Amino acid sequence: MLTLLNLLSAVALLVWGTHIVRTGIMRVYGADLRRVLSRSVSKKPMAFMAGIGVTALVQSSNATTLLVTSFVAQELVALTPALVIILGADVGTALMARILTFDLSWLSPLFIFFGVVFFLGRKQSRAGQLGRASIGLGLILLALQLIVTAATPITHAAGVKVLFSSLTGDVMLDALIGAVFAIISYSSLAAVLITATLTATGVISFKVALCLVIGANLGSGLLAMLNNSASNAAGKRVALGSLLFKFIGSLIVLPFINSLPNLLHKLPVNDEDLVIFFHVFYNLIRCLIMVPFAGTMAQVCERLIRDEPETDQRLKPRYLDPSALDTPALALANAARETLRIGDVLEQMLTTFGKVVHGEQRQDREIRKLDDDVDVLYTAIKLYLAQMPKEDLPEDDSRRWAEIIEMAVNLEMAGDIVERMSSDVADKSLTARRAFSVEGMAELEALLDQLVGHLRLSLSVFLSRDITSAKRLRRAKHRFRITNRRYSYKHVERLHQQNVQSIETSSLHLGLLGDMKRLNSLFCAVAYNVLEQPDDERDEE
Template sequence: MKHLLNLLAAIALLVWGTYLVRTGILRVFGANLRAVLAGSMSSRPTAALAGLGVTALVQSSTATALIVSSFVGQGLVALPVALAVMLGADLGSSLVAVLFAQDLSWLSPLFIFVGVVLFMSRQDSQAGRFGRVLIGLGLMLLALRLVAESTAIMAASPTVRTLLSSLASDILLEIAVGAVLAIAAYSSLAIVLLAATLAASGALPLDVALGLTLGANIGSGLLAVMVTARSALAVRQVPIGNLVFKFAGALLAVLLIGPWVQHAAPITGTAGAVVFFHLAFNAMLLVLFMGLTGPLARRLHALMPKPDPSLLTGRPDHLDPSALATPSLAISCAAREALHQADVVETMMHGMLRVIETNDLRLAGELRKLDDTVDQLYSAIKYYLTKISREALGESESRRWTDIISFTINMEQIGDIIERVLIDVEDRKIRHGRSFSTAGMDEIRELHARLVDNLRLGMSVFLNGSVHDAQKLLEEKARFRELERAYAGAHLARLRDQTVQSIETSSLHLDLISDMKRINSHICSIAYPILDSVGALAPSRLRPTATPPEPSFAAAPEAAPSQRAA
């Protein structure tokens, strides 16, 4: 019982070490890995090479599958090229298995010691994250040695030998067990290394270990399909196509197990025979199926046609659940959906002026429904972000997480203000047949045009993080405030001149320009995190005086008036 527990603990340590390496690499190189993949899609050979390199670093073809699938879902990569990336990714994973199958146990204490020193001394830096990777590598090497020691003892037990011999009777059972283990461990690499170690210790017959290796390959494909099961149709096509290749390759590889055991094992050794079989299997997939990615992609498109896209819907199109396993990728998905929310707000803003000008009640009703869409998007994005592991985010990605939350809150509040403006216009202007004076309407148009321009600038600041644009956006806040005061004064002058239209719409006009100033304040709030991160925010808007200062320039947008005029 003790030896079985030691074996289970060693296997768990192997899986945990693989997880530490994968998440650590994604923290250090996450954005760069996506850039490498995105920039290597000009042809299928270069795409396969990029997939090989990225997976060799991440040590997880599943993680690569999630990144590439999201590219396909966003329309950035064609499906045939994405399938080529996955063929290269599987080969990269098998190369890592060959490396770890070597006797590198002497590196384990070195990696763990250096990794712990780096991680404990500089946790939030790149060096600290690299230390996490070294800890994972050290634990993997240590776990492989512990597995070998535990299995060597257990292999002498007649009961264990009888249990393991039952696997040798059915190749389908071996493949099924390997697939289940790969899914449970979230890593085909860990299962291949485990099978190689068990075979080398004599606990498993070599042919059984090869069957488990085939199963681990299929299991990694099934895992990607399961993780993306709730994603958009285009996202699911990549893992399904990759699984088709794996199944087809496994049917061929089953016929090669006997000759491989007979001819390869004497040359490579038992453990080497397992990992080199894994390598040969994935190399065979690359050679045989590289030219078939196009036909398979066409077949998948025919069997899984994309639905017609809808421009403005409450469905969070970009919030891919499968990307949550790769936090840096999930952050990008949330940012794209936040921009979609801003697009809906911009539609509401354009429609608001049309309602004011044309008294269109039907349009006003449609725009108020769009506020529900904005609220739904806000809730979806917020919930999606809460499911992202903050622990797995680097410093810049953690700031981006906060920026996205802040941006979506501002968009949601702008939507609420526009909805209230539309209700006011309906109740206090349209239903009473009133209209603004020509001068008043020109002022509203001027403020509205500035609002639209500032919203677009704010979206650009959110997307690109430009300090120059953020400063320009903040300057617009001061200009808008001056215009609001000037136009309020001009309105009061028209009241003194007894302008009938101005008298009838006085309270609505003042409330409207006040609401537009509040909308602008929310837009300008997008600039605060960018400027604060570079120390460009002034501590106060006022010169020092004997009286208490007003709130800082980075304060929240102006509060709503406590009570509207009747």
């Protein structure tokens, strides 16, 4: 039992090491890798090579699949080149499997030692993240060594020999077990490595080992489908295409599985290495053959998975790409873009509120819908940023994280205020048939126009973090407060003059002036964040 636990923990360590490498590489080179993928889609050979290169760096075809899926989901990359990149990723992960199975155990302590030194010494810097990747690579090499060590005594157990002795002839059953093996271990590399160990100790025949390898590749495709089960239709098509390519490849090679062992045994290589080489060349040949049919596969996937009908009319997040979370700069940029969308919705609310003030009571319901959209985007941004702990970010990114959160909160509060203002006007003015005075209406219109301008300027300051624009916004805030105060005095003068309309709408009018003052403060708060930047950042601006 202890030996089995050692094996399972070694497999878990392998998966964890792969995750650490991917995180470190994505945080340092994530933007560059995304740029490589997005610019390599014009020609299939370039897309294929990009898939190999990116996967070799991040040590995971699943990570490459997530990147490509996000591109397709955002309609930045077509499905055909995306499938070509995925085929290249399959070759990349097979090549890395061959490299990692060399006797590199002596490198493991070096990678871990220097990685820890750099990571703890300069955790938030580029060197620290490369140290993180070094730790992950060392853990991968250590895990591979532990897998072999733990699997060896298991292969000598009588129960294991009896269990695997049943894998003697049913090709489809053997392949299915290999797929299950890959899913359970969450790594086709671990499944292939354990299969090679079982072959070297004579527990399974070479023919069965080849079936298990083919099944392990199929299992990695099933894993991709499971990982993208919650994705939209575009993302599911990428995973389905990858799975179908692997399924077709297995159907083509399995009928020849009886003759392959005799052919491969002519090579001067032991059975254990032959399993690894078969894994590499099977993926290489399969993917090269499948590349010309990527367009056809894309059409098949589009027919099998249709776009879901839009039943929810609420606005949905557009830029919050989960695969960008490993690259903080990109993830923060995505969150900032989504925050700008809240600003766009809020501008619609202010414009619509102007119609409500002019007597269009039906527009009050439109404002409520728009406020629901604001709440949806705000919640999505908040949960997205919550997946990026502020304490793990570099100082600049941590400051930007806080700015985005504060801006999103302010805009959400502003949306609530506009909704309440609209409801007050609808209930206390339109329903009660009490109209604002001509002068009061003109004052509200003037303030509303200023609010729209200040909102636009605040969004510009939030995006550019420009010092000059921030000072301009701060001055605009003070001018608005002075204007608001002057309009309050004028309203009191109209009350003194016994203006009937002003008397009837007095509490509503003064309440709207106060709400507009709060809106202006929320819009202009971003200016103070920019002006409080450290001196070195101001110099860079």
